[in-house]
Amino acid sequence: MRLLVPRGRFLERTVEGLHAGLEMALDAENSAAAGGLLQPLDARVKVVGLFSLILAAALAKRLWVIAAIFALACALAALSHVSFRVLAARVWIGALAFTGAIAVPSLFLTPGDALCHVPGLRWTITAQGFATASYLLLRVETAATLAVLLVFTTRWMQVLKALRIFHVPLVLVAVLGMASRYILLLLESAHEMFESRKSRAVGALAGAARRRVAVASAGVLLGRTLELSGDVYLAMQARGFRGEVHLLDDFTMKRLDWVALAGFAALATAGVWAGR
16 A cells, blocks of 8 residues: 655655555566466467457557457456556556657647647647557557556466567576566665665755755665676576576466467457458
C-alpha cells in the first residue's frame, strides 16, 4: 500500500518510489503463481501465442481489427486475474503518455480532409491525421498489454527458457536474465540507503540541503552499482551460470496446451486475414 507524502519531501518520495518498484516485481511473481486461464499453460505456448497476436495487431490495416485484439487481450487479462487497475497504472497510462507525444503532432501535420478545428487556435485536425494517431496509439496499447500479460502470467525464468528454445540469441537472454535480477537487487540497495539516511535526518531539509543529498546519494549509489555488478557476475559464474537457463522442471505439452496453441493460431490467423 502506498503512503501519501507531502510534496517536496525528497527522501519520503524516493523511498515510496522504490517501494512501488519492488511491489511491482512482487505483484508480477504473485500473479504468475496464481490460478487463472493463462497461468497453467506451457510457457512456450504463451510466448508463441501472445507474440503472434502482437504480430497480427502490427500487421492489421483495419482499426476495428486492432481494437478487437485489444479487447481480446483485456478479456485474457480478466480471466487470468490480472486487474485492469494494474494494467491502467503500469501499462496503459505510460504507453498513452509516451506514444501520445509522438502521435499528437500527426493530427495537425498529416494532410487531408479537415475534421475539426482546435478552439482558439487556427490548427486543423484532419481525418487522415486522426486515423494515423489512432492506429499508432491502439497498436502500442495492444502490444504493451499482451507483452505485460505474458510477464504477469509466466515466471520470468520460464520466459527466458522458452526464448532460448526458440533460438533467441544467448547474449540477449543472458542480458535479460541478469538485468531483471540486478535491478531488483539495486532497488533494494537504494531503498536501504535512503531509509538509513531518512532515519538519521532530523526535521525538514532546506532546498539546497535536499539537492546536496540527492547528488551525494546518486554518487554513492553509482559507486555501489559498479561494485555490485561485478559481485553479481562473479557469484553467478561461481554457481555455474554460462548464459543458458536451466530449470528443474522440463516443459511438457499437455492436451490443454495443444488446444490453447490451436486457439492462438486461429485467432492470430483470423486477425491477419481480417486486417488485410
